[in-house]
Amino acid sequence: MIVLLSALLCVQTSVSSPVSTAAQAQGFLERYGYLHKQNESHSTAEVKSAIREFQWLSQLPVTGGLDGVTLEKMRSPRCGVQDAGSHGAWGQRVSSIFTGQHLRKKRYAQTGEKWHRRHLTYRIMNWPRNLSPSQVRVAVKTAFQLWSNVSGLIFQELQHGPADIRLAFFEGEHNDGTGNAFDGPGGALAHAFFPFRGEAHFDMSERWTLSSLKGHNLFLVTAHEIGHTLGLVHSPVRHALMSPYYKKMGSNALLSWDDITAVQQLYGKPAGNSVQQLAGRTLRWDMWDWQISQDPKGSSLTPHYCQGFFDAVTMNENGTVLVFQGHRFWMVSNGSVSGPLSLQTRWPQLSLAIEAAAFSPLDRKLYFFKGRRVWRYSGSDLDPGFPMKSRDLGLPNHPDCAFFYQPLERMVIFRGSRYYVLNPESVSVEPYYPRALRDWKGLPRGLNGALARPDGKLYFFKDQQYWRFDPGKLRITANGRWTQRLPWIGCRTAPSLQGNDIL
CATH class of the missing domain: 3.40.390.10 (Collagenase (Catalytic Domain))
Incomplete structure (x- = not known):
């Protein structure tokens, strides 16, 4: 089976993911009902038919080959229910529309x-x-x-x-x-x-x-x-x-x-x-x-972001940590939390649910990133000419996180498997960037926050985990759950976990 799938693998991918090899593609096709698991091997015709069926349901060009687009679709977040029976049910449904006849009982549910x-x-x-x-x-x-x-x-x-x-x-x-x-x-x-x-x-x-x-x-x-x-x-x-x-x-x-x-x-x-x-x-x-109506003020003991997730985080010129979530933000100074506060009241014209934020001590300005745009504020005032399109600055859309990197005196923006270096003075990406994220050894993709502490250490966040990066040693020196191990972020207690004994 693996040999047959390998022959159909038209485009190889270097991305490490759950579906990037012929064997993993076989597992995917079996899991979602395109190939029968009980069969120890599958003929070339069976494999091509399964791939074509998957491509049809996924609105892809129906080629029967495992090209790059097909593998990328297999890696996409999805429902865990099998796709078996979808093609036949759809055909019957469309037929009933044109003939005017109702489907008989037991025709649509798998x-x-x-x-x-x-x-x-x-x-x-x-x-x-x-x-x-x-x-x-x-x-x-x-x-x-x-x-x-x-x-x-x-x-x-x-x-x-x-x-x-x-x-x-x-x-x-x-x-x-x-x-x-x-x-x-x-x-x-x-x-x-x-x-x-x-x-x-x-x-x-x-x-x-x-x-x-x-x-x-x-x-x-x-x-x-x-x-x-x-x-x-x-x-x-x-x-x-x-x-x-x-x-x-x-x-x-x-x-x-x-x-x-x-x-x-x-x-x-x-x-x-x-x-x-x-x-x-x-x-x-x-x-x-x-x-807003369900949680207007948050909890004085455990701010809402302490449940484990936030959109972005940075630190301003006074050493105050700013944590952003949806339409709100919190200010944390010496472990004491203020907020939640209104994002657009503090920074008018800023879009809600930002994706990244970073303060630059060089120009004393705060940068926000979301979608295809970049905002820059002096205090609470939006700078003239902003928001700007990310592409006009040489930056990617939908960045993962941003931070000021003191050794370079530049802004660094992560996106997927690459990172960009932005010159705050020229407001443009430096030559020879982007580069591969592997330069930052040990950091995962898809980070949702980063900031530099006064001691020069960098902290990166992804969901409930953090990684401390030492710029001098160029390596990770600590990691764990940030709600439990970083008191300066304002979480006094960690959220309780719930087990699987529910039903």
Whole structure:
């Protein structure tokens, strides 16, 4: 099998990832139902057919070869439910639209089942680390509402006792079988079971969010998994919510025509045939309101970011640590925390949910990065000509983190496997950059924060972990959980972890 796949591997990749070799591609195709695991070997025709089927469902050019685009898609965050049966179900669904005939029972759910009641209950069994129960509850309620608005279903939350649909957060192996074990950040984000088991499981190790660009939107993933608990399989339509791959929230309607057709063929239309679509642009701002209303002041003992995640971090000229999360920020001086404070009140015109921030002592200015733009502030005043486009400065879009590097007296920006050096005086990237991140030995990709302490040591952050980098020795000298080991960041107590004994 590996030899056959190797022959189909048209483009090699140097990126270290869960799917980068022929053997790993075989495991992927078997895990998601394109190849049968029980077969010890597969013919060339079987392999090509499996790859073509995967490419078709993933909206890729159907070549039957493992080219670079196909391997990259296999590495993308996705739902852990198998794709088997999606092609046939979609063909039947489209056929019914053109012929005007309703699909017979057992045609859309992979297991051949659907709920035979229109009033279903659900229960949230436990909570992720970095969102409050109230935030999760509202996100889940809205995810169910997304489906009830376009179908004949009604959902009700229960906080105790048995429920039709149960949602829970787990890590690694959680008694669902080795094929359903979670794989840490990225990869399979969640999976669900078709009626009548009625369960949706989410990877606890993911960075779940409702608004930040870093991490994965819990509302969107929950809405997708609810679709499975109702009996829906994956869709090949590019913008469908039931597409197997994670997509960031856009501005338009969240359900495609294929999503709506699928659920209505199982459960009918809503009362009065009144279909109500929810638009991404509306929900995106509603989520900001949820966070403001549910946690307006935070906790005096444990600031909200101490649950393990933030968008960016830096230190100003006074040695005060600034921690950014969503529409808010905190100021930490000698371990004492002030905030949360309003981001746009302090820095007018700054976008919410920034991706990186850094203070430059050379020009005494604060730089913010998000998406394709860069902001520069003198105090609370936006400098003339800003925000600027990242590409005009030679910088990448969506940086991971930024910091001032004293040995070079320059700003350093990390993005993926490369880093850039920015001259604050000319506001341009220095020649011969970007360079490979391997120059910074021991640091992982995808960092979400970095800062330089007064002693010259650099601290890098990714989710709940930190790495201390010594510029003199050019190596990592310490690492661990920052909520527990870095008192100067303002976390007095670490968040408690929840186990897998939920259901």
